[in-house]
Amino acid sequence: MPKASARVKQAKPAPRSSTRKPAKSQPSGKPKYKRIVLKISGEALREPGSGDNISPQIVHRIAEQIKEVHEMGVEVAIVIGGGNIWRGLSASHRGMERTTADYMGMLATVINGLALQSQLEELGLATRVQTAIPIQSVAEPFIRRRAMRHLELRRVVIFVAGTGNPFFSTDTTAALRANEIGAEVILKATKVDGIYTADPFKDASATKYSRITYGEALSKRLSVMDSTAFTLCMDNKMPIIVFDLMAEDNIKKVVLGRTVGTLVSDLA
Numbered sequence: 001m002p003k004a005s006a007r008v009k010q011a012k013p014a015p016r017s018s019t020r021k022p023a024k025s026q027p028s029g030k031p032k033y034k035r036i037v038l039k040i041s042g043e044a045l046r047e048p049g050s051g052d053n054i055s056p057q058i059v060h061r062i063a064e065q066i067k068e069v070h071e072m073g074v075e076v077a078i079v080i081g082g083g084n085i086w087r088g089l090s091a092s093h094r095g096m097e098r099t100t101a102d103y104m105g106m107l108a109t110v111i112n113g114l115a116l117q118s119q120l121e122e123l124g125l126a127t128r129v130q131t132a133i134p135i136q137s138v139a140e141p142f143i144r145r146r147a148m149r150h151l152e153l154r155r156v157v158i159f160v161a162g163t164g165n166p167f168f169s170t171d172t173t174a175a176l177r178a179n180e181i182g183a184e185v186i187l188k189a190t191k192v193d194g195i196y197t198a199d200p201f202k203d204a205s206a207t208k209y210s211r212i213t214y215g216e217a218l219s220k221r222l223s224v225m226d227s228t229a230f231t232l233c234m235d236n237k238m239p240i241i242v243f244d245l246m247a248e249d250n251i252k253k254v255v256l257g258r259t260v261g262t263l264v265s266d267l268a
Contacts, residue, residue: 032257035075035151037183038066039174042084042112044189044245053084054115063119065251066156070125074255075151077181078158079174080116082108088166102166106133109170113160114138126155132164132173144180151181171229179236186238187254188225189245194262195224211263233264240264 040062047055070076088105092098113129120127128150129139139160140146150157162173171188178186195217198206214234218227224242233240241254243261253260 029072029256031069031072031074031255033074033184033255035181035183036069036077036255037174037178037181037186038076038078038251039171039186039188040078040080040116040245041170041190042081042108044084044191045112045115046084054112056115056119059115059119060122062245063116063123063125065245065249066120067123067125068249069251069255070154070156072252072255075154076156077147077151077177077183078113078116078156079170079177080109080112080158080160081170082106082112084108085111099166102162103133106161106164109160109162110135110139113158117158120156126153127158128155129158129160132159132161135161147177148181169226169229171225172232175225175229175232175238178238179232183238186233186240187251188240188242189251190224190242191244191246192242193244193247193260195222195242195264197222209262210259211265211267213266214264217264230264234266237266 044062045054045059046052047058066076066078082105085108086105088098088102091101091104110129110131110133113131117127117129128147130142130147131139132142134141142159142164147157147159159173159177162168162170163176174186174188177183192200194208194210195212196206196208200206200208212222214230217224218230218234225240232238241261241263243250243254245251250260
């Protein structure tokens with residue numbers, strides 16, 4: 001009788017190591033802030049040395065930066081100045097009645113807001129302009145709850161015409177609107193890369209602050225925002241980040257929480 005062939009036992013695979021790789025940290029592309037107020041000066045829209053008050057190319061570049069941040073899921077509200085067209089305070093120093101001069105400055109911000117809206121919508125971003133002075137044909141009136149709903153629906157909101165009152169700057173408007181809509185931070189976009197001990201264009205020895213408190217900024221009279229805006233932020237613990245708007249991807253870097261410009265907060 002033939003012998004049964006012996007079965008070859010297969011070796012059992014070695015047990016997998018129970019040691020797991022450590023979980024990866026949060027991706028660098030995750031934004032630090034969900035809702036921001038971006039303060040843009042009117043001067044930022046003008047090409048240096050050009051006779052035009054508004055450069056479509058510069059406005060387009062700014063709009064592209066805003067779109068990039070918006071696509072990360074950040075809710076973006078914008079306060080825009082009007083200094084490229086008209087400055088009420090400067091006009092009052094030249095003899096014009098201050099209240100009238102300030103109202104003219106508010107209207108200048110409406111022009112800038114519409115220019116920015118046009119570029120944002122050209123890039124496919126739904127945008128609403130809200131004005132503190134009723135101008136029904138071109139913009140919605142500012143209504144806090146409506147502005148917040150627009151943001152929740154992924155629309156960019158541009159606040160124009162300042163607070164609607166003379167004697168208040170658009171920096172104060174940014175502080176006021178940021179607190180009203182529950183923003184987490186004010187991003188103040190300027191032509192310098194932060195707050196310095198002196199004007200870096202006039203004083204070569206000026207040094208930059210990486211962080212500074214509201215109290216220090218007020219006591220040292222650092223002319224980045226007016227005292228009313230600083231005080232409003234200080235009272236409500238609203239952080240401000242001052243940075244260079246024209247440096248590549250700077251808005252995105254700030255939103256990601258990278259060290260850019262100067263942080264103004266209640267802790268140094």
